[in-house]
Amino acid sequence: MKGFGTKQAPINVNELAELPAKVAEEVRRTVDSAYDEVSRSMKRARDVAEDAIDDSRREIKRRPLTAVGSALAAGIFIGFTIGWLAGNSNRR
Numbered sequence: 001m002k003g004f005g006t007k008q009a010p011i012n013v014n015e016l017a018e019l020p021a022k023v024a025e026e027v028r029r030t031v032d033s034a035y036d037e038v039s040r041s042m043k044r045a046r047d048v049a050e051d052a053i054d055d056s057r058r059e060i061k062r063r064p065l066t067a068v069g070s071a072l073a074a075g076i077f078i079g080f081t082i083g084w085l086a087g088n089s090n091r092r
Helices: 013-062 064-091
Strands: none
16 A cells, blocks of 8 residues: 555654744734724724714704604503513413
């Protein structure tokens, strides 16, 4: 079975000594890249949230009664839902 695709790579001590430094550098680059991507995503999310808040404020100023009516309707709906769920849990 000699020579059946089982060549052993010659061991170079210098390359072996440099391996941890190469691995550490690759890990550092990967972490830096991931950090940069997360930072960009967070900035985009913050910008979208700020735009949504600004749009909401603008609409509330344009139609204050509609905003109050919507908040009232949402509160009543949530109140009835919680009351209904609490009533059903007591019957079990």
